[in-house]
Amino acid sequence: MRAFTYERPDDMANALVAIGKPGAKFLAGGTNLLDLMKVEAETPQHLVDVSRLPLTGIDEADGGLRIGAMVTNTDLAADARVRERYPMLSRAVLNGASGQLRNQATTGGNLLQRTRCYYFYEPSAPCNKRAPGSGCSALHGYNRIHAILGASDACIAVHPSDMAVALAALDAEVEVRSAAGTRHIKIADFHRLPEATPQKETTLNPGELITAVILPAPPAGGQVYRKVRDRASYDFALVSVAALVDLDGERIRGARIALGGVAHKPWRALEAERGLTGATLSDDAFAAAGEAAVRGAQGRGHNDFKIQLAARTVARALSDAAKQRKA
Amino acid sequence: MTVDVGLTVNGAHHELKVDPRTTLLDLLREHLGLTGTKKGCDHGQCGACTVLVDGVRKNSCLNLAASCAEREIVTIEGLGNEQNLHPMQAAFVKHDGFQCGYCTPGQICSAVGMLNEIQRGLPSAVTADLKTSTMELAENEVRERMSGNICRCAAYPNIVAAILDAGGKA
Numbered sequence: 066m067r068a069f070t071y072e073r074p075d076d077m078a079n080a081l082v083a084i085g086k087p088g089a090k091f092l093a094g095g096t097n098l099l100d101l102m103k104v105e106a107e108t109p110q111h112l113v114d115v116s117r118l119p120l121t122g123i124d125e126a127d128g129g130l131r132i133g134a135m136v137t138n139t140d141l142a143a144d145a146r147v148r149e150r151y152p153m154l155s156r157a158v159l160n161g162a163s164g165q166l167r168n169q170a171t172t173g174g175n176l177l178q179r180t181r182c183y184y185f186y187e188p189s190a191p192c193n194k195r196a197p198g199s200g201c202s203a204l205h206g207y208n209r210i211h212a213i214l215g216a217s218d219a220c221i222a223v224h225p226s227d228m229a230v231a232l233a234a235l236d237a238e239v240e241v242r243s244a245a246g247t248r249h250i251k252i253a254d255f256h257r258l259p260e261a262t263p264q265k266e267t268t269l270n271p272g273e274l275i276t277a278v279i280l281p282a283p284p285a286g287g288q289v290y291r292k293v294r295d296r297a298s299y300d301f302a303l304v305s306v307a308a309l310v311d312l313d314g315e316r317i318r319g320a321r322i323a324l325g326g327v328a329h330k331p332w333r334a335l336e337a338e339r340g341l342t343g344a345t346l347s348d349d350a351f352a353a354a355g356e357a358a359v360r361g362a363q364g365r366g367h368n369d370f371k372i373q374l375a376a377r378t379v380a381r382a383l384s385d386a387a388k389q390r391k392a
Numbered sequence: 393m394t395v396d397v398g399l400t401v402n403g404a405h406h407e408l409k410v411d412p413r414t415t416l417l418d419l420l421r422e423h424l425g426l427t428g429t430k431k432g433c434d435h436g437q438c439g440a441c442t443v444l445v446d447g448v449r450k451n452s453c454l455n456l457a458a459s460c461a462e463r464e465i466v467t468i469e470g471l472g473n474e475q476n477l478h479p480m481q482a483a484f485v486k487h488d489g490f491q492c493g494y495c496t497p498g499q500i501c502s503a504v505g506m507l508n509e510i511q512r513g514l515p516s517a518v519t520a521d522l523k524t525s526t527m528e529l530a531e532n533e534v535r536e537r538m539s540g541n542i543c544r545c546a547a548y549p550n551i552v553a554a555i556l557d558a559g560g561k562a
Contacts, residue, residue: 066413068393068411068412068413069412069413070393070412071393071395071412071456071458073459092456092459095454095455095456095459096451096454099454099455099456100435100436100454103434103435112412112456114456114458114459139509139514142514142515143512143513143514143515145525148515148522148523149523152522155515155522156517156522159515159516159517159519162540163539164449164502164505164509164537164538164539164540165436165439165449165450165451165502165505165540166436166454166540168448168449168450168505169450169451169454169455296539298517298535298536298539299539299540
């Protein structure tokens with residue numbers, strides 16, 4: 066690990082000043098940052114520890130919830146209101162990482178965790194995300210876990226979060242603060258596609274700190290989070306789907322579909338959602354939505370299987386969500 | 393640069409000056425000589441380094457020592473000793489919950505933290521009804537909740553039996 070200096074400011078104002086130091090990064094739970102520092106994929110010169118800032122509340126806000134950025138994954142998944150009103154979010158968080166990691170990882174940090182592409186973690190391998198301009202080793206390498214949607218020739222990495230997939234389906238917003246003030250970013254606009262600059266993963270500006278995630282009032286309908294992975298527990302998604310189906314008798318009033326493990330960001334399948342609106346409840350309608358969700362998907366060899374897997378997982382998640390609604 | 397870290401380990405307070413890069417795991421092993429806590433992968437993937445921080449199980453390899461200032465740490469040495477085993481340690485002996493033993497301190501600290509999480513009503517990925525606030529200690533729950541602790545000898549059946557026994561479900 067490269068040497069760095071460390072400070073833990075007493076309050077937010079001091080943290081927002083401290084982040085202006087050369088090479089400074091915020092440290093929250095550290096479960097991903099510290100790991101990346103050990104392999105020198107991250108080399109901050111200065112760490113500003115924000116883990117004890119008073120951002121640990123979950124509060125009612127305009128019919129929804131405001132989740133403080135330092136709320137741990139464990140506390141988020143266990144919150145009675147989240148379990149009752151946003152079960153897909155609770156399920157998504159519980160399906161990520163391990164008990165120990167969820168006890169430490171934070172809501173803000175989860176959004177900023179970086180890809181688990183093995184070439185990103187290997188400093189001797191070319192990687193445009195870690196060393197811009199060096200090339201993408203995954204493009205013609207072993208790319209079983211990589212993206213099928215929204216990728217570029219510069220990067221085919223995927224975003225690894227489960228939590229963020231549910232947030233995408235729930236139309237959450239990210240509250241960020243800097244010395245210049247507070248602003249809100251829609252979750253759909255928070256993560257970037259790789260294009261030619263995969264080193265830029267979010268639309269955060271330098272010096273901005275995530276202070277909260279805001280959930281709008283819970284949408285009507287049954288909610289499901291379905292994750293497909295190589296191991297039954299403690300593994301990243303090959304494909305995951307957050308699905309919501311709202312029914313009016315046998316008619317689908319509305320649906321939401323977000324996918325994980327398939328793109329550089331949580332992937333919202335809006336076209337598939339539109340195709341379901343007003344349709345009659347049937348397995349065929351859900352299968353068609355699955356096909357629509359992967360329209361334009363591109364395999365890279367080892368990950369070709371993900372295209373059909375994603376289509377089928379979408380169909381199954383929608384079917385399960387519809388059953389929840391009927392039950 | 394060094395940072396000052398004051399923290400409590402197994403009931404004893406320590407004041408140390410450490411390189412900011414020092415993890416809680418390295419502080420325990422290299423600075424305090426508490427080698428019960430094991431370094432397995434050093435990347436949060438194996439759970440061998442699990443300790444209790446303010447009563448909550450965490451991977452000590454993914455905590456900077458500096459971030460643990462003023463925290464109360466309990467390691468395997470603080471749970472019990474040869475004359476007076478912690479009930480979880482006794483259950484692991486009774487059920488032969490190990491072979492080589494390298495993962496065992498992490499398994500035991502993790503299991504102690506995990507039982508506490510069940511008592512607090514925290515759900516897991518296999519909890520069927522998210523709306524219930526009383527969690528049942530059952531084999532599938534133990535397997536899911538302990539998935540962050542890898543045993544390469546694959547003593548899992550006996551580890552699960554030991555934890556169920558210590559949790560009163562033998």
